[in-house]
Amino acid sequence: MEDRQFDEGTTLDRFLIETMRQYPGATGTFVNLIQSIALAGKMISARVNRAGLAGLLGETGEVNIQGEFVQKLDRYANETFMRSLEHRGHTCMVVSEEEAEPMKVGGKWHSGRYVVTVDPLDGSSNIDVNATIGTIFGVFRRKSEEGTPAETRDVLRPGSELLGAGYLIYGSGTMLVVAAEFGVHGFTLDPSVGEFFLSHPNIRMPSPGRIYSINDVYWDDFGQGVRDFLTAVREPKRKMSSRYIGSLVADFHRNMLKGGVFLYPATGKSPEGKLRLMYEAFPLAFIAEMAGGGATDGKRRILDIVPESLHDRVPLVIGSKDLVDEATALMKND
Ligand code: AHM
Ligand code: MG
Numbered sequence: 001m002e003d004r005q006f007d008e009g010t011t012l013d014r015f016l017i018e019t020m021r022q023y024p025g026a027t028g029t030f031v032n033l034i035q036s037i038a039l040a041g042k043m044i045s046a047r048v049n050r051a052g053l054a055g056l057l058g059e060t061g062e063v064n065i066q067g068e069f070v071q072k073l074d075r076y077a078n079e080t081f082m083r084s085l086e087h088r089g090h091t092c093m094v095v096s097e098e099e100a101e102p103m104k105v106g107g108k109w110h111s112g113r114y115v116v117t118v119d120p121l122d123g124s125s126n127i128d129v130n131a132t133i134g135t136i137f138g139v140f141r142r143k144s145e146e147g148t149p150a151e152t153r154d155v156l157r158p159g160s161e162l163l164g165a166g167y168l169i170y171g172s173g174t175m176l177v178v179a180a181e182f183g184v185h186g187f188t189l190d191p192s193v194g195e196f197f198l199s200h201p202n203i204r205m206p207s208p209g210r211i212y213s214i215n216d217v218y219w220d221d222f223g224q225g226v227r228d229f230l231t232a233v234r235e236p237k238r239k240m241s242s243r244y245i246g247s248l249v250a251d252f253h254r255n256m257l258k259g260g261v262f263l264y265p266a267t268g269k270s271p272e273g274k275l276r277l278m279y280e281a282f283p284l285a286f287i288a289e290m291a292g293g294g295a296t297d298g299k300r301r302i303l304d305i306v307p308e309s310l311h312d313r314v315p316l317v318i319g320s321k322d323l324v325d326e327a328t329a330l331m332k333n334d
Contacts, residue, residue, distance in 0.1 A: 012038055012176065012187045012196035019182050029113055030139075030164065033090040034178060037116075037137060038187075038196055040084040041168040041176055044077045044121070044135060045189060048170040065100040065311060073127050074098060077120035077135065090114055092142055093150035095310050097279055102310060104150050111147040114163070115140040115154050117279040122167075123247025132171035134249030138283035139164040155278070155310070159303035165283035167249050177203070177253070179287040203256060205293035209320030211260025213244045213251045221267040223334025225298065229263075229327045248275060252284050252318065256291060261319035261327060265298060266334070273297070273315035277307050281314050294324035298331035 006015055016031040059071055078098040085091045086105055092112040094103045097119040105112055116139055123133040141163050142154040164180035174189040176196050186200030212233045219227065233240045243260070245251050251262045264275050275281055285295030285302035295302040295318040305314065317327045 006198050006201060010198040012198070015185065015187075015198050023181075029090045030180070032088055033085075033114055033116070033139065034164075034166075036084045036088055036090070037081075037166070037168075038176055040081045041135060041174065042189065042194060042196075043080050043084075044073075044168070045170050045174040045191075047076055047080075048073065048127075048133065064098050071121070071124045071127050073133075074121045074124050081118055081120045081135070085116055091116055092146075093154060094118060095155055095278055096120060097276060097311075100311075102150070102155060113142060113146055115142055115150060117155070117282065119276065119279040122249045122280065123245070126245070126247045126250075131245060131247060132169055132250035133247055134167050134169040134253075136167045136249055136280055136283050137165065138162050138279060138286065156307050158306050159277075159282035159285055162282060162286045162303075165286040167253070167283065167287070169249055169253050171250065175199070175253075177287065179290045184287055184291045200257075203291050205256050205288065205291040205320050206259030207292065207320040208322045209255065209259035209261055210239070211241050211243050211255055211258060212323065213242070213255060213260060213262040214264070215244060215246070218265075218267040218269075221269065222265055223298075223331060225331035225334040226263065226265045226327070228330045232326070232330075233323075248280060248284070252288075255319045256288070256293070259320045261317065261323035263318075263327060264316045265331070266315045270313065272313040274313060275316050277302075277305060277312040277314040278310060281316050281318075284316075284318055288318050292321060293319055294321045294328075295319075296324060296328045298328060298334055 020026040020031050078096055085094055090112050091105050091114050093115045095117040119136040122136050126133050144151045144154055166178040169175050175186055177186045184203040187196035188199040189196050255262055266273050281302050288295045297315045317324055
C-alpha cells in the first residue's frame with residue numbers, strides 16, 4: 001500500500017474510504033462493517049458516560065454463559081452491537097461473549113460476507129467505579145458461500161485467518177483502534193461533533209517494554225515459569241513498572257502505546273486461563289502482531305490456535321515483543 005499521509009482532522013470515514021480505494025477489488029463492504037461498529041461504539045460510549053444517571057449501574061440479576069453476573073451495561077452493549085450488525089448486509093454471523101449460541105444474521109441479509117466475534121463490554125467489573133472499559137472485536141471473511149446461512153466452519157478457525165480486528169475504549173476519552181492489512185490506527189471520538197478523528201496513525205508497540213501487568217494475587221497458583229518471569233522483571237535494575245487496571249482492553253491499550261506486557265496465565269482455579277480465545281485473545285493478538293508485538297499462551301502463538309468451541313478460554317501473554325519472548329521462554333515447561 002502506498003504510504004499515504006493523512007492530515008489533522010481526518011475522519012474515520014475519510015480514512016477508510018481513501019485507504020480502501022488503494023486495494024483493487026475492494027467493494028466497500030469492510031468499510032461499511034467498520035462504520036457499523038463505530039456507530040455501536042458511539043452509542044455505547046454515550047450510555048457509559050451517563051450510566052450513573054440513567055440507572056444503568058449494577059447487575060441485571062442474570063448469569064451469562066460464562067457463569068458471570070450480567071451487568072446492565074453488558075446487556076445494553078450486546079444488544080446495541082447485535083442491532084448495528086444485523087441490518088446492513090455485511091455480516092452473516094456474530095459470536096458474542098454474552099450469547100451461548102452465535103447469532104446467525106438471517107433473512108434476506110444472510111448473504112453477508114463477514115463473521116464478527118465480539119466482547120461487547122470488556123472489564124465489566126470496572127463499570128461501577130467509572131474505570132476504563134471497552135469493546136473488543138474480530139472479523140473473519142466467511143468460508144461458506146455468500147447467500148447461504150453461515151456455518152460452524154466459518155467461525156471455528158485459527159486467528160491467523162482474521163481479516164481485521166479492533167477495540168473501543170471508553171475512558172477519559174473514547175477511542176477506536178482498527179487493525180487490518182493497512183496497519184493499526186487509532187481514532188479519538190470528538191463527542192461535540194460525534195465523529196472519530198485519526199489521532200494515532202500507524203501505531204507500533206515499543207520494544208523493549210517497561211511495564212508488566214498481571215493480577216499477582218494468584219502467585220501461589222502460577223507455574224514456576226511465570227513466577228521466574230515476575231522475579232526477573234522485578235529486579236530493581238530493570239526499572240520496570242507494574243500497572244493493572246483489571247480491564248484487559250485498557251491494560252492492553254496502555255501497554256501498546258507505552259510498551260509492556262500483559263499476562264493472564266493458567267491458574268489452579270482456571271487451568272485454561274480466564275480470558276476467551278475468540279473475542280478477547282484473537283483480536284488483541286492480531287492487533288499486537290500488526291503493531292510489531294507478540295501474543296502467546298506461554299507455549300504457542302495465539303493466532304495459531306484452532307478453537308474447539310466458541311467460548312474456549314486461553315492463557316494469555318501479550319504485548320511488546322521482547323517481554324512476550326522472555327516470558328514465553330520461561331513458561332515453556334509450566
Ligand atoms: P469480562 O470480559 O467479563 O469483563 O472479564 C474479563 C476481565 C478482563 O478484562 C480482565 O483482564 C480480567 O477479567 C480481570 O480478571 P481478574 O479480576 O481475575 O484479575
Ligand atoms: Mg472481556
